[in-house]
Amino acid sequence: MAAVILLLSSVASAQEPLRVQLGTFHIPLLVESATEGRFVDVARRVADEAGVALEIQFMPTQRTRDAFLQKELEGFFPALAGTLSGDYSATLPFSTKRIYAYTLKDGPLIHKAEGLAGHQVGFTQGFTYPAPLMSVPGTIYEGVNTDPQNLQKLLAGRIDVFLGDEISTQGNIRQLNAQDVILYDEARPLAVLPIFFAFQDDERGRMLTRRFNEAIRRLEADGELWRIIHAP
Incomplete structure (x- = not known):
């Protein structure tokens, strides 16, 4: 037994x-x-x-x-x-982390790092960005804690560009009902990270x-x- x-x-x-x-x-x-x-x-x-x-x-x-x-x-x-x-x-x-430059409807569609030059660029602290995106000469970088804070700053004209990923940033844009106001070049991400x-x-x-x-x-x-x- x-x-x-x-x-x-x-x-x-x-x-x-x-x-x-x-x-x-x-x-x-x-x-x-x-x-x-x-x-x-x-x-x-x-x-x-x-x-x-x-x-x-x-x-x-x-x-x-x-x-x-x-x-x-x-x-x-x-x-x-x-x-x-x-x-x-x-x-x-x-999955992949696809990083885009989000701008307002009347702003430029940026699809290269050098296109950030001369702009105030928002980023989310704690997120990972490739070094070339964060070291463009003539660019002013401003970091905050969350994507929604960056998007609010973009909508208010306090930054020109927000560096965000595709999935979570798009979700936040939908929550703000800003799909027709905030644009990005979907076919041309600034970076694609595995x-x-x-x-x-x-x-x-x-x-x-x-x-x-x-x-x-x-x-x-x-x-x-x-x-x-x-x-x-």
Whole structure:
């Protein structure tokens, strides 16, 4: 009888999913909490497809990155190559961060970094921007805490341009009912940055990377990830 109980216990343990702890941080619309946001939905769907039980830790941006660097977290998302130091194992991209220059209807459509020259440019503190966008000669940069603050400044004429991404910024523009007033060149982003899951660069982290990659490939093949991220 003891042998049977031991066998059943072993089978049950073998069927339990692998448990993984990932960190994340606030991004309007995309990561609102440990349970809400389009990237959170993506993470849970990818983990489910990979046979992983996911625990998400929601922390301030830099705290998340520091916790990963100090190996207090097995991984985190959304990760961008330009924000990481040290060794890490990166999955395939599950999305991209497309950065645009948002201007008022009567302003110029800017699609190159040099087009920012001579303008007052708003940016959101804590977000990641490529260095060439933040070092254009003759440009005045003004940082605030949130996208909505930047959009309000743009609408009030206190800045000429706002550097924002596509998904969360568009969501905020819709909330302000400013779709016909704030414009951007949809076909020509200033930068396109791959977004991925970062894991520790060790045996377990590389194993998780492989499992997540397989899941991402399957979910991308049928368009499910795109539908989650771009839901109305």
